[in-house]
Amino acid sequence: MKLQLAIDVLSSEEALALAYKTRKYVDIIEIGTPLIKHEGVKLVRQMKALFPRKKLLVDLKTMDVGEYEADFCFEAGADIVTVLGVADLRTIEGAIKSAKKHGKKVVVDLINVPDKPKMAKKVKKMGADYVGIHSGIDQQNAGQSPLKDLKRVRKKVKVPFVVAGGIDEKNVGRILRQKPAVVVVGGAITGAKDPKKAAKCIAKRLKGR
Amino acid sequence: MKLQLAIDVLSSEEALALAYKTRKYVDIIEIGTPLIKHEGVKLVRQMKALFPRKKLLVDLKTMDVGEYEADFCFEAGADIVTVLGVADLRTIEGAIKSAKKHGKKVVVDLINVPDKPKMAKKVKKMGADYVGIHSGIDQQNAGQSPLKDLKRVRKKVKVPFVVAGGIDEKNVGRILRQKPAVVVVGGAITGAKDPKKAAKCIAKRLKGR
Numbered sequence: 001m002k003l004q005l006a007i008d009v010l011s012s013e014e015a016l017a018l019a020y021k022t023r024k025y026v027d028i029i030e031i032g033t034p035l036i037k038h039e040g041v042k043l044v045r046q047m048k049a050l051f052p053r054k055k056l057l058v059d060l061k062t063m064d065v066g067e068y069e070a071d072f073c074f075e076a077g078a079d080i081v082t083v084l085g086v087a088d089l090r091t092i093e094g095a096i097k098s099a100k101k102h103g104k105k106v107v108v109d110l111i112n113v114p115d116k117p118k119m120a121k122k123v124k125k126m127g128a129d130y131v132g133i134h135s136g137i138d139q140q141n142a143g144q145s146p147l148k149d150l151k152r153v154r155k156k157v158k159v160p161f162v163v164a165g166g167i168d169e170k171n172v173g174r175i176l177r178q179k180p181a182v183v184v185v186g187g188a189i190t191g192a193k194d195p196k197k198a199a200k201c202i203a204k205r206l207k208g209r
Numbered sequence: 210m211k212l213q214l215a216i217d218v219l220s221s222e223e224a225l226a227l228a229y230k231t232r233k234y235v236d237i238i239e240i241g242t243p244l245i246k247h248e249g250v251k252l253v254r255q256m257k258a259l260f261p262r263k264k265l266l267v268d269l270k271t272m273d274v275g276e277y278e279a280d281f282c283f284e285a286g287a288d289i290v291t292v293l294g295v296a297d298l299r300t301i302e303g304a305i306k307s308a309k310k311h312g313k314k315v316v317v318d319l320i321n322v323p324d325k326p327k328m329a330k331k332v333k334k335m336g337a338d339y340v341g342i343h344s345g346i347d348q349q350n351a352g353q354s355p356l357k358d359l360k361r362v363r364k365k366v367k368v369p370f371v372v373a374g375g376i377d378e379k380n381v382g383r384i385l386r387q388k389p390a391v392v393v394v395g396g397a398i399t400g401a402k403d404p405k406k407a408a409k410c411i412a413k414r415l416k417g418r
Contacts, residue, residue: 008274010281034278037269040249060246061272063293063320064345065217069243072219084272086295088321090347111272112297136273138299 001176001206004057005199006164006186008032012043019051021196022189025203028055028080028182036060041076048077055079061109063087066094074102081106082132085113085123096127105129107162111136116149117156124159130181131157135165145171150178169198172205210385210415213266214408215373215395217241221252228260230405231398234412237264237289237391245269250285257286264288270318272296275303283311290315291341294322294332305336314338316371320345325358326365333368339390340366344374354380359387378407381414 005026007015019029029051031043036058048056057080062069070081083095085108092108099106108123109132110116120131133153135144146165154161163175164184175183185202192198214235216224228238238260240252245267257265266289271278279290292304294317301317308315317332318341319325329340342362344353355374363370372384373393384392394411401407 033272034274034281036246036249037278038250038281040245040251041247042249061270063242063270063272063295064347065243066347068346069246072243072247084295086272086293086321088345088347090351091345094347112295136297136300137277138273138275138297138303142299 001180002027002055002182003199003203003206004028004030004162004164004182004184005189006030006032006059006184007190008034008186009190010035010038012039012046015039015043016046016050018190018195019047019054022199023051023054025196025199026054028057030057030059030184032186033059033061041072044073044076044078057081057107061111062091062095064091066091066096067098068094070095070098070106071102074098074104079104080129082109083107085110085116085119085132089122089126092123092128093126099129100127107132109134110149110153116153120153120157120159124157128159130160130162132162132164133180134163140166147171147174147178150175150180154178169201169205172202176205210389211236211391212408212412212415213237213239213371213373213391213393214398215239215241215268215393216399217243217395218399219244219247221248221255224248224252225255225259227399227404228256228263231408232260232263234405234408235263237266239266239268239393241395242268242270250281253282253285253287266290266316270320271300271304273300275300275305276307277303279304279307279315280311283307283313288313289338291318292316294319294325294328294341298331298335301332301337302335308338309336316341318343319358319362320348325362329362329366329368333366337368339369339371341371341373342389343372343393349375356380356383356387359384359389363387378410378414381411385414
């Protein structure tokens with residue numbers, strides 16, 4: 001089980017510093033959606049140059065021109081990109097096509113998809129590497145969490161899951177029992193007084209130590 | 210009726226040059242979604258500094274943290290941002306809240322929304338300034354166009370419409386008859402041999418000359 005650090009601050013310097021502090025415990029560094037829109041693809045190149053042995057995910061949340069957006073991200077050094085499950089199937093296809101072309105990977109993020117098991121099955125067939133079970137921050141603020149969705153979808157579809165949405169030291173145990181491939185943690189690490197300690201603590205749980 | 214130029218190239222220099230060449234005929238300069246992800250918010254500041262009298266739209270296509278993404282875009286100089294109609298209603302609310310706070314505007318883009326008239330009514334009530342009727346590029350490549358959707362939604366909801374999706378000199382006449390507030394043109398201008406001439410030609414049609 002891998003730990004993905006979602007970085008949603010708005011400065012490259014802060015983002016790079018967070019990746020550096022937590023590097024010992026994090027498997028996948030995520031450049032969050034607001035961060036890529038704020039800083040651009042230059043940060044993808046910087047992150048890859050500084051942490052060449054980490055996997056780098058750019059949370060593009062692509063809604064159109066799937067191949068075009070994924071292409072420039074992979075070319076800048078990303079290993080994984082995301083595309084929205086609410087997008088047109090041709091957009092999802094485009095992102096997957098780009099990933100195959102570059103030998104890289106795609107997460108189809110099911111945020112706000114009404115019938116998640118159905119869409120998970122569909123994108124698995126289309127060749128998606130991962131399915132994202134994700135409660136957005138605006139949804140978390142209204143009390144939602146990804147656990148129920150993960151349980152429900154997992155019963156019906158066998159595919160590697162990436163799970164995200166308000167995961168912290170307290171609730172990570174319940175998530176782990178569902179055996180996702182990747183656990184995404186954001187604020188519980190990036191907003192902690194000591195991000196390194198917070199990352200270490202959650203990483204230990206993931207590795208079962 | 211206003212002409213919006215959608216710029217989806219991937220370099221700031223090219224984007225600024227396109228805005229400069231077409232400035233006499235364009236009312237709203239749009240920094241497209243791939244372009245903002247590629248170049249970041251720095252381009253918003255540059256565009257606003259160079260063209261202070263033009264309206265500047267950033268096609269954020271926000272899917273989560275509506276207020277957070279809109280906030281930093283307005284603070285960098287954007288006049289209008291977009292949020293996705295397929296997003297959680299709280300995300301749309303957040304973007305609208307940010308716009309009211311800054312005295313700026315929001316387009317709710319109905320790309321891939323299944324029941325467009327229903328969602329148009331809903332977001333109008335929520336305080337959206339514009340409703341976007343939009344066939345994505347991946348959808349255009351499969352033969353879709355926004356005209357049918359525009360006709361259908363317009364019959365049921367009175368709200369200022371922004372219409373986008375493969376609009377060019379040939380098909381703009383049919384769009385104009387539906388009286389949208391804003392007509393978005395991308396490739397037909399940015400991909401033309403002479404972007405200035407192409408913009409002039411379409412602008413004339415919009416102004417009824």
